[in-house]
Amino acid sequence: MTASASLPADTRIAFIGGGNMASAIIGGLIRRGLPAAQIQVVEPFEASRASLAQQHGVHAQPAASDALASADLLVWAVKPQTFRDAAAPVAPYVGGALQLSVMAGIRADAIAAASGSARVVRCMPNTPALVGQGMTGLFAAPATTAADRALAEAVIATTGDFLWVEREKQLDAVTAVSGSGPAYVFYFLEAMQQAGARLGLSDEQARRLAIGTFLGGSALAKDSPEALSTLRERVTSKGGTTYAALTVLQDEGVAASLGRAIEAADRRAAELGDEFGR
Ligand SMILES: NC(=O)C1=CN([C@@H]2O[C@H](COP(=O)(O)OP(=O)(O)OC[C@H]3O[C@@H](n4cnc5c(N)ncnc54)[C@H](OP(=O)(O)O)[C@@H]3O)[C@@H](O)[C@H]2O)C=CC1
Numbered sequence: 001m002t003a004s005a006s007l008p009a010d011t012r013i014a015f016i017g018g019g020n021m022a023s024a025i026i027g028g029l030i031r032r033g034l035p036a037a038q039i040q041v042v043e044p045f046e047a048s049r050a051s052l053a054q055q056h057g058v059h060a061q062p063a064a065s066d067a068l069a070s071a072d073l074l075v076w077a078v079k080p081q082t083f084r085d086a087a088a089p090v091a092p093y094v095g096g097a098l099q100l101s102v103m104a105g106i107r108a109d110a111i112a113a114a115s116g117s118a119r120v121v122r123c124m125p126n127t128p129a130l131v132g133q134g135m136t137g138l139f140a141a142p143a144t145t146a147a148d149r150a151l152a153e154a155v156i157a158t159t160g161d162f163l164w165v166e167r168e169k170q171l172d173a174v175t176a177v178s179g180s181g182p183a184y185v186f187y188f189l190e191a192m193q194q195a196g197a198r199l200g201l202s203d204e205q206a207r208r209l210a211i212g213t214f215l216g217g218s219a220l221a222k223d224s225p226e227a228l229s230t231l232r233e234r235v236t237s238k239g240g241t242t243y244a245a246l247t248v249l250q251d252e253g254v255a256a257s258l259g260r261a262i263e264a265a266d267r268r269a270a271e272l273g274d275e276f277g278r
Pocket residue numbers: 016017018019020021022042043044045048077078079080082085086087102103104124125126127179180
């Protein structure tokens with residue numbers, strides 16, 4: 001689903017952590033016309049602050065200050081491992097503002113306890129947000145209002161597509177499928193490129209063929225009402241090349257391996273919450 005809610009023009013947003021995901025969301029906000037002066041970032045790493053200024057014209061500060069108190073929305077974009085240390089100096093300035101977290105695993109009650117605001121929306125974006133093609137899952141804690149959810153949705157919609165989940169635990173599954181998912185796509189792309197090169201294509205030709213195939217396959221699947229298995233079967237001519245390839249994938253248990261990989265990511269998301277969210 002794509003957003004209908006638009007971002008109020010006077011929204012003031014503060015990011016805690018100014019790395020990859022913060023930069024992707026800031027890029028989306030700026031593309032949609034939010035003035036850079038309404039965005040602030042707390043980011044201790046000098047090179048990241050310089051990069052935010054250069055890429056987005058956004059001013060980042062090295063440490064939390066009372067400037068944070070003017071924010072309508074705080075976006076938590078630090079690593080789960082850093083969350084506790086990052087939250088302590090920020091909490092005095094939160095004043096009950098809406099919290100939007102992109103952190104894997106860290107649960108809404110931990111964010112509420114550390115920030116002092118129970119108005120928490122958790123989300124799990126992914127790196128294609130950098131090019132406006134993100135896929136995000138969102139979860140709203142009970143203390144949020146409809147306006148809070150609309151604001152969080154409007155922010156995330158600047159980075160691509162999104163959906164809401166009803167249970168917080170489902171965000172671990174979102175993390176495992178689509179949060180980490182781009183890495184699985186790149187893993188398959190790398191393998192396809194290497195195989196194409198082994199068979200006599202140039203690296204560049206094999207890369208283009210592999211990427212074009214993922215793009216085209218995804219576009220076809222997105223537009224089609226049919227089951228993914230039907231689309232797969234349509235490529236697979238009896239006694240043909242695809243059948244030969246899929247037989248190897250099946251014999252080697254690739255789908256089962258991918259399933260176990262996604263289950264491992266889901267478990268790790270829960271562990272991150274247990275380890276770093278207390
Ligand atoms: N990368 C991805 O594909 C996705 C990541 N996420 C989540 O997004 C979050 C951020 O990930 P990502 O952007 O990749 O990580 P990055 O390391 O790129 O960004 C985190 C930033 O936070 C900074 N930081 C460290 N300590 C503090 C502090 N005390 N106060 C403020 N900022 C601090 C880091 O600085 P320094 O480098 O100096 O430590 C770093 O620049 C994680 O929680 C992750 O789970 C969610 C979806 C996808």
